Amino acid sequence: MKVVPMYPDPYKLKIHLEHTDIYRIVLVPSDINMLQLHLVCQEAMGWNMVHLFQFSDKKMNESIRAGLPMPEEDFGFGGGVEEVKADTIHLSDFEELTARKPFWYWYDFGDDWWHKISFQKPTKKDLELYKGEPICVKGEKSCPPEDIGGVGGYYHFLEIMEDKKNPEREEFMEWLGLEEGDEFDENYFDLEDINIFLSELSESEFWNMTADEFMS
Numbered sequence: 383m384k385v386v387p388m389y390p391d392p393y394k395l396k397i398h399l400e401h402t403d404i405y406r407i408v409l410v411p412s413d414i415n416m417l418q419l420h421l422v423c424q425e426a427m428g429w430n431m432v433h434l435f436q437f438s439d440k441k442m443n444e445s446i447r448a449g450l451p452m453p454e455e456d457f458g459f460g461g462g463v464e465e466v467k468a469d470t471i472h473l474s475d476f477e478e479l480t481a482r483k484p485f486w487y488w489y490d491f492g493d494d495w496w497h498k499i500s501f502q503k504p505t506k507k508d509l510e511l512y513k514g515e516p517i518c519v520k521g522e523k524s525c526p527p528e529d530i531g532g533v534g535g536y537y538h539f540l541e542i543m544e545d546k547k548n549p550e551r552e553e554f555m556e557w558l559g560l561e562e563g564d565e566f567d568e569n570y571f572d573l574e575d576i577n578i579f580l581s582e583l584s585e586s587e588f589w590n591m592t593a594d595e596f597m598s
Contacts, residue, residue, distance in 0.1 A: 389514040393473055394504040397423055397487070399526075400496040401533045406521040406576075409504065409512045410473065416448040417468035417593055422516045423487055423497065425579045428525030433490035437468065439479050441486045441496065446471075446479060450593050467593035477501065493532040515584040517577055524570040527558060540568055 392409040399405065406426040410419065416437050424431045434452070438444035446464045448471050476485055487497040504512070508519060526536040542550045543566050558566065583589060588596070 389512060391509065392504060392512050393477075394502040394508060394519075396500045396502055397426060398498045398500070399427065400498055402523070402526075402536075404521075404523045404525065406518050407502070408516060408518050408580075409508055410516045411514065412474065413472065414516075415469050415472045416476070417591065417596065418589060419473055420468060420487070421583055421588055422580065423489070425583050426516075426518050426521070426576055427497070428576075429489060429495075430528050432528060433492070435468075435490075436488045437476065438486050438488070439476065444486075448476075450597050469591070469593045469596075490528075493529065493535070495526075495532065516580045518573060518580060521571050521573065521576070522569075524566075524568050527566075540566075 390412045392411060393414070395408050395410060397406045397408065404427070408422060408426050410422055414422070419437070420435050421431075423429070423435075434450060436447050436449040438447045444463055446466065448466050448468045451467055482501045484498050484500040487499055489495045489497065511517060511519060526533075527539070530536050530539050539554060542548050542554055545551060555562075555564070560566065
């Protein structure tokens with residue numbers, strides 16, 4: 383007798399924060415749209431969903447961008463590049479457009495956090511773990527703090543935090559809400575916590591929002 387899977391096979395994606403060792407590997411529904419993928423990236427990585435974002439097929443000389451509705455003159459978008467609202471295009475469309483080659487997720491147009499997203503093949507174990515909702519199966523290291531100044535600012539921040547005699551350290555401690563004796567652990571990664579957040583996400587009001595609703 384043929385066994386019919388309870389859920390359609392998911393996409394398996396590696397989300398790698400460029401110029402760092404920080405990454406997450408996630409399983410996501412086969413019908414996920416790019417706005418929903420943005421939410422998954424935020425929760426899996428540990429960002430706070432406070433800045434704009436954009437998906438593109440390439441980092442440079444891209445042919446398509448998917449994000450939130452913004453006036454073209456604000457960021458100089460255009461130039462013959464197709465721009466779509468993130469909820470109107472699906473990951474399956476990006477898979478076809480890129481021929482399963484890596485694509486890019488750009489978060490925070492000031493700090494410029496670029497994430498390279500690669501397609502991977504789900505394993506048998508992955509398919510056993512997958513229950514129809516986003517899940518993280520692997521990752522490394524903590525997400526940088528928001529508004530730290532991009533990758534360069536983050537590495538500077540780590541140097542300061544390691545030097546207890548540096549006067550800037552106290553300022554960073556206060557900014558992060560840390561007390562004396564607390565530490566920022568760049569290697570911290572809690573898979574269980576991430577998956578609690580991802581499970582709650584798929585049941586939240588945000589999951590089925592349109593890009594216009596997301597902006598309001």
